[in-house]
Amino acid sequence: MVAQLSTFAFHGVEARPVTVQAQMSGGSFHFAIVGLPDKAVSESRERVQAALAAVGLGLPPRRVTVNLAPADLPKEGGHFDLAIALALLMEMGACPRDAAEGFAVIGELGLDGSIAPVAGALPAAIAANARGLGLICPAACGAEAAWAGGEARILAPASLIQLVNHFKGTQTLAPPRPGALAPAPAAPDLAEVKGQEAAKRALEVAAAGGHNLLMVGPPGAGKSMLAARLPGLLPPLTPEETLEVSMIQSLAGRLEGGRLTRARPFRAPHHSASMAAMIGGGARARPGEASLAHHGVLFLDELPEFAAPVLDALRQPLETGDVLIARANAHVRYPARFQLVAAMNPCRCGYGRASGRACGRGANCEAVYQARISGPLLDRIDIALELQPVAAADLAAPAAGETSAAVAARVAAAREAQLERARGLALPAAVNAALPDAALARVAAPDAEGANLLARAAETLGLSARGYHRTLRLARTLADLDGADGVRRRHIAEAVSYRRRDPGEPPGAAQGAAFAAAGGRRVNHGA
Secondary structure, three states, X not given: OOEEEEEEEEEOOEEEEEEEEEEEEOOOOEEEEEOOEOHHHHOHHHHHHHHHHHOOOOOOOOEEEEEEEOOOOOEOOOOOHHHHHHHHHHHHOOOOOOOOOOEEEOOEEOOOOXXXXXXXXXXXXXXXXXXXXXXXXXXXXXXXXXXXXXXXXXXXXXXXXHHHHHHHOOOOOOOOOOOOOEOOOOOOOHHHOOOOHHHHHHHHHHHHHOOOEEEEOOOXXXXXXXXXXOHHHOOXXXXXXXXXXXXXXXXXXXXXXXXXXXXXXXXXXXXXXOHHHHHEEOOOOEEOXXXXXXXXXXXXXXXXXXXXXXXXXXXXXXXXXXXXXXXXXXXXXXXXXXXXXXXXXXXXXXXOHHHOOOOOOOOOHHHHHHOOOOHHHHHOOOEEEEOOOOOHHHHHOOOOOOOHHHHHHHHHHHHHHHHHHHHHOOOOXXXXXXXXXXXXXXXXXXXXXXXXXXXXXXXXXXXXXXXHHXXXXXXXXXXXXXXXXXXXXXXXXXXXXXXXXXXXXXXXXHHHXXXXXXXXXXXXXXX
């Protein structure tokens, strides 16, 4: 006879079904685990034997074979321990053979028979529910797994003996309750930012449409201060988005106590981050910062200080909304639909020509420093803004700007308009920044004057096809903030003024070109 039950192997955010089979046959004692296990799975032999001994059981002196099927699917991690131990208990007769019928099993065993928490309980519970199965998981993961839905059957034992007693009927495990919904962390208020009215406007536009934003300015101009206030302008995650984000956080082991949140992720990695840290990877292909920022913001401060290959690796996720990690034996995909917000100084000395300060590194300091950002990456940035130092008069004056709550209300109204339009036209994107090119003619077609201005600006600025389409998406967001049904000339003019052509171009060059393309009419970046 062969005892078998179900578990899962994680492939990106996907939980793939795995069948655990245990068989004991004649011969001298030998314990083998087959089915393409990694080192952590192979070491389950020692943990399982110790855990069984802790509950007063030992493996008989026979040949023990555990098969993890399908054999060509890589098995990684310690979450197979509990399934292997339970299959062996069933084969030994210490547990009813139908004990785990209708359940999938995940969990790592301690040497004392305790069941340690594992990553991925939420994706496993969702996958089990979709297959009509319940889930047996560690007690520490029960609150997380319970978020899979009211139909999901969850057993969350703290130890192997608790689970055995439950199946024998001598103890009853109560189903866990979902963890509390964590409140959004308090974000600093936009009203605290003095001056920089143009930057505040750009931040509102970026939040309203999910557009990528680059702020260039000298130290102390308020770049990081503005970026830190962006989370306070963003609407909460929808239930569907919350589930997607939580599944990634579960796989990364970041759902403490099963506490989900509707606050959008805000990730700010240090500029020393490696390729694996940013994109994902490692021996077990964990999600990186790009995926942890899914449906949220990825803030890169001191942008040119990041390694050039790391920055260029973001180009594909910015277009496709996911990350594909290639391995010799598998390809792992993680979602990564994030909003890029970046900040940088104009040159190595920090101030650049516009500050009026002398640069000790030579006339080409600014061009060389900014050229560390590749043209293709800059082409994916919708809003490029030059910040000037805050005047002393602004610093001395009391803060009198709009609060984050007031700006967030306009952002929420603009996003609601985008969501209704996407539903009405059956569009896959809920924000303008992610609108497919084919939908722009229906959604963002400008009026005659606007189309004229955009054609002239495209020639003057040398916009690529991507830049042209991104300008239309940005103009659609500006129209949504205005509450306008269609895209007008003023929306095109402001959208064009935010474009940046080349790495190392002088501050204000794009704005000056847009000014000329607009026929000498100044583009207003104010409220």
